[in-house]
Amino acid sequence: MTGSFFTDFITSLAETVAAIVIGVGLLQNLVYLLQLAIAQRTLSVEPPEPRVRTLWRRSAANAPPIALLAPAYNEAATIENSTRSLLALNYPDFEVIIINDGSTDDTMGVLKRAFALQLIERTHDTQLQHQPIEAIYRSAISDRLVVVDKVNGGKADALNAGLNMARAPIVCSIDADSMLEPDALLRAVQPFVEDPQAVVATGGTVRIANGCVIKDGRVVRIGVPRNFWALLQSIEYLRAFLLARLAWSKVGALTIVSGAFGLFRRSVLIEIGGYKRDTVGEDMELVVRLHRHFRERGRAYRIAFVPEPVCWTEAPETLKVLARQRARWHRGALETFVTHRRMFLNPQYGRAGMLGMGQVFLFDVLGPVVEVAGFVLVPLMWALGILSLDYLLAFLAVTFALGVAVSVGSLAIEEAELRRYPKSSDLAALAVAAVVENFGYRQLNSLWRLRGLWEWARGVKSWGEMSRRGFQAS
Amino acid sequence: MLSLVWLTSLALMCASMSVLAALIIARLHRDHVERVRLTLRPKLARALMRFAAGQQEAPKIRIERRVEREALVETALDTVQLMQGGTKERLVAYLRALGIDAILRRQALCRNVRKRVQALEALSLFPGEKTIDVLQRAEASRDLRVWLTALRARCALGVGPDIAGLIEASERTGARRSSAMQELIAERVRTHLNEALAALRTPLQPLTRALLVRALGETGSRHALDPLRLALHNPDPAVRAAAAGGLGALGFDGAADALARATRDSDWRVRLRAAEAIGQLHLWRQAEHLTPLLSDPVWWVRYRAEEALKRLGDLGVKQLARASGPTRPDA
Numbered sequence: 001m002t003g004s005f006f007t008d009f010i011t012s013l014a015e016t017v018a019a020i021v022i023g024v025g026l027l028q029n030l031v032y033l034l035q036l037a038i039a040q041r042t043l044s045v046e047p048p049e050p051r052v053r054t055l056w057r058r059s060a061a062n063a064p065p066i067a068l069l070a071p072a073y074n075e076a077a078t079i080e081n082s083t084r085s086l087l088a089l090n091y092p093d094f095e096v097i098i099i100n101d102g103s104t105d106d107t108m109g110v111l112k113r114a115f116a117l118q119l120i121e122r123t124h125d126t127q128l129q130h131q132p133i134e135a136i137y138r139s140a141i142s143d144r145l146v147v148v149d150k151v152n153g154g155k156a157d158a159l160n161a162g163l164n165m166a167r168a169p170i171v172c173s174i175d176a177d178s179m180l181e182p183d184a185l186l187r188a189v190q191p192f193v194e195d196p197q198a199v200v201a202t203g204g205t206v207r208i209a210n211g212c213v214i215k216d217g218r219v220v221r222i223g224v225p226r227n228f229w230a231l232l233q234s235i236e237y238l239r240a241f242l243l244a245r246l247a248w249s250k251v252g253a254l255t256i257v258s259g260a261f262g263l264f265r266r267s268v269l270i271e272i273g274g275y276k277r278d279t280v281g282e283d284m285e286l287v288v289r290l291h292r293h294f295r296e297r298g299r300a301y302r303i304a305f306v307p308e309p310v311c312w313t314e315a316p317e318t319l320k321v322l323a324r325q326r327a328r329w330h331r332g333a334l335e336t337f338v339t340h341r342r343m344f345l346n347p348q349y350g351r352a353g354m355l356g357m358g359q360v361f362l363f364d365v366l367g368p369v370v371e372v373a374g375f376v377l378v379p380l381m382w383a384l385g386i387l388s389l390d391y392l393l394a395f396l397a398v399t400f401a402l403g404v405a406v407s408v409g410s411l412a413i414e415e416a417e418l419r420r421y422p423k424s425s426d427l428a429a430l431a432v433a434a435v436v437e438n439f440g441y442r443q444l445n446s447l448w449r450l451r452g453l454w455e456w457a458r459g460v461k462s463w464g465e466m467s468r469r470g471f472q473a474s
Numbered sequence: 475m476l477s478l479v480w481l482t483s484l485a486l487m488c489a490s491m492s493v494l495a496a497l498i499i500a501r502l503h504r505d506h507v508e509r510v511r512l513t514l515r516p517k518l519a520r521a522l523m524r525f526a527a528g529q530q531e532a533p534k535i536r537i538e539r540r541v542e543r544e545a546l547v548e549t550a551l552d553t554v555q556l557m558q559g560g561t562k563e564r565l566v567a568y569l570r571a572l573g574i575d576a577i578l579r580r581q582a583l584c585r586n587v588r589k590r591v592q593a594l595e596a597l598s599l600f601p602g603e604k605t606i607d608v609l610q611r612a613e614a615s616r617d618l619r620v621w622l623t624a625l626r627a628r629c630a631l632g633v634g635p636d637i638a639g640l641i642e643a644s645e646r647t648g649a650r651r652s653s654a655m656q657e658l659i660a661e662r663v664r665t666h667l668n669e670a671l672a673a674l675r676t677p678l679q680p681l682t683r684a685l686l687v688r689a690l691g692e693t694g695s696r697h698a699l700d701p702l703r704l705a706l707h708n709p710d711p712a713v714r715a716a717a718a719g720g721l722g723a724l725g726f727d728g729a730a731d732a733l734a735r736a737t738r739d740s741d742w743r744v745r746l747r748a749a750e751a752i753g754q755l756h757l758w759r760q761a762e763h764l765t766p767l768l769s770d771p772v773w774w775v776r777y778r779a780e781e782a783l784k785r786l787g788d789l790g791v792k793q794l795a796r797a798s799g800p801t802r803p804d805a
Contacts, residue, residue, distance in 0.1 A: 044586070045585065045586065045587055046587045046588065046617075047586060047587070047588045048588070049588055049592075054592070058654075059653075059654075061657070062653035062654065062657060123777060123780075124773075125773040125774075126773070127773070167777075193652075193653045193654070194618070194619070194652050194653065194654070195651045195652060196651060196652075196653055197651040197681070198651060390476055391476065394476055394479040394480055394483070395479075397479070397480065397483035397484075398479050398482060398483045398486075400483075401482070401483040401484075401486035401487045401490070402486060404486070404487065404490045405486045405487075405489065405490050408490040408493050408494055409493070411494075411497070412493050412497055415497050415500075415501065419504075424498065424501050424502060424505065427497065427498060427501050428498060431494045431497065431498065434494070435490070435494075
């Protein structure tokens with residue numbers, strides 16, 4: 001009697017867990033397929049203008065001035081090239097503000113030597129709080145370059161200092177270790193030109209620079225990474241940017257503009273109090289707060305994603321660093337979700353609350369738990385004889401097939417509409433990666449995100465070490 | 475159920491593999507087409523330029539294949555933009571004889587927004603009833619870029635609506651916030667001052683009124699002075715700010731007193747624009763009105779007031795020196 005009850009209980013528990021795992025998994029894949037359809041349609045109807053000259057002719061006259069804010073912390077290896085890349089941008093009116101956030105390496109020394117920095121007095125806004133500024137410099141080589149040397153306070157703190165310092169109506173936040181394509185600003189600013197009143201933020205695509213040939217801080221030849229982990233991340237980035245962000249932006253529920261490359265209306269950021277300083281997901285938190293701010297006040301606004309402007313970034317090439325990065329990203333997403341939980345499925349916040357926060361819950365809160373549970377419990381149930389081998393194999397087959405379909409779909413969109421990778425062999429390498437990443441890498445990713453969940457539950461606040469090799473010059 | 479799951483998995487895998495194979499084959503084909511296009515373009519550009527300059531007879535150009543047509547359209551439009559006067563007319567006539575205008579008219583009504591916009595922009599080179607008909611049909615598009623480009627092309631051909639018509643169209647389509655639309659209206663204001671003055675006497679959305687007021691300032695016409703002065707009393711701060719900015723751009727000192735009053739406006743944007751205008755017009759008699767702005771609660775106003783005082787020369791600098799206290803970063 002007891003034995004039978006126990007077996008029944010375990011069986012029904014296993015069935016419930018399996019149903020939840022399969023249900024959430026199917027829902028996630030359904031969302032992915034919808035994203036794929038929306039992204040495909042958007043890019044086929046509105047393909048980007050490939051010629052910069054045409055773009056310049058159309059919008060240079062109306063392009064607003066931009067201040068590029070690049071916080072730098074211990075970036076001695078990359079800062080010179082990144083700064084050169086920023087100064088070489090093709091945009092009518094811009095200023096580069098590098099904020100040295102109390103680096104303990106030679107970041108400041110490299111900047112001083114490379115750009116002949118001279119101490120200046122510069123009046124600036126003081127509305128946002130940040131750690132004290134020790135000195136402000138302007139380059140004797142390029143009057144577009146301003147360097148702010150401040151006491152360490154974290155990335156968000158540095159960005160707030162940059163926001164105070166900026167005088168342009170539009171600011172562009174960029175990681176100091178990233179490189180923008182020369183026409184990236186002109187492309188990313190388009191929504192601001194088309195609708196200067198309503199657009200408050202736009203984001204561009206971030207791609208992986210490992211494998212590209214870099215010269216003077218510019219990507220001169222695009223290639224796929226030779227490192228296996230970086231190659232898999234290339235597909236992951238395509239999926240995240242070309243599918244997810246484009247689709248969420250299209251339905252008005254974009255909850256993140258990458259900290260590596262995003263444009264914002266400065267006055268709006270000042271109005272909402274700038275970047276939140278006690279989170280590791282300051283980019284996502286800012287965008288969610290923008291939604292909340294405008295929805296609560298009933299003001300019209302738009303947060304857009306433009307797929308063609310590209311920011312190249314160095315991806316981690318070791319599992320250890322990659323795991324740390326992903327756990328941190330996940331922690332940031334959870335912190336944002338908890339901070340703005342009021343928005344979750346709350347009709348007052350429109351699509352941002354219903355769809356935007358809904359997807360954060362589905363993919364970031366439930367996602368890793370359910371995925372790991374699925375990959376651990378389903379084989380376990382089979383081992384215990386609760387689940388038949390036929391069902392186990394079918395479950396695995398459909399999971400992998402959906403994963404491959406979504407990855408291949410994102411690669412197809414990239415190839416059909418953007419074609420950034422010029423060599424056919426690069427395309428073949430990406431095609432292989434689109435299949436391979438589903439067998440092991442995605443599962444590892446779920447584990448890292450679970451680690452992020454654990455760190456968040458423990459209240460970990462640190463950024464962790466992110467060692468960089470620096471871009472290899474040709 | 476199990477069979478359905480397996481079938482779905484199999485179908486998805488087959489579809490994925492087929493897509494991958496198709497992508498690689500399509501890439502190889504596209505690489506070939508691109509090579510052909512790159513070979514054709516310089517040859518075409520040379521031939522077209524020599525023809526336009528009268529150095530050779532009409533070149534024989536093949537446009538049977540799609541890649542040839544596309545290369546010709548691209549090259550022709552790039553080349554024609556570099557030309558003016560008689561050479562341009564000669565080349566445009568030749569392109570028309572080749573049927574480029576017909577290709578563009580077809581492209582202007584296709585589904586792809588980028589191609590449509592490209593074609594609509596180029597169609598302003600080929601005036602005529604058929605072109606105007608296509609432009610008007612394109613204006614029925616729900617896509618704002620297509621609509622706006624068609625409207626601009628029509629204006630460039632001299633058959634666009636007047637200012638009242640442009641305003642009505644921009645309000646109807648929601649394009650009034652677009653910079654390109656604003657530029658189009660401002661352009662019309664600069665060349666048709668009377669239309670703008672008449673439009674200002676009608677009820678308008680504040681943003682539209684602000685746009686007209688700002689554009690009036692850029693005309694540099696004395697006739698704009700009174701309407702701008704009047705606009706400084708508008709209940710909407712955006713209009714008042716535009717009026718102050720417009721008075722600065724206008725370049726006449728007839729509104730000095732009105733600008734001085736505007737430095738005390740309740741809205742910081744108006745104070746800011748008034749300070750800028752005083753500096754721009756070198757209204758040194760109004761320097762005393764800038765001094766209180768140096769302690770304005772809004773940093774931007776303080777910053778612009780300081781800049782304006784510097785533009786007023788010695789007197790302004792002296793005022794600035796008297797007003798400056800201990801150094802503060804936001805002073």
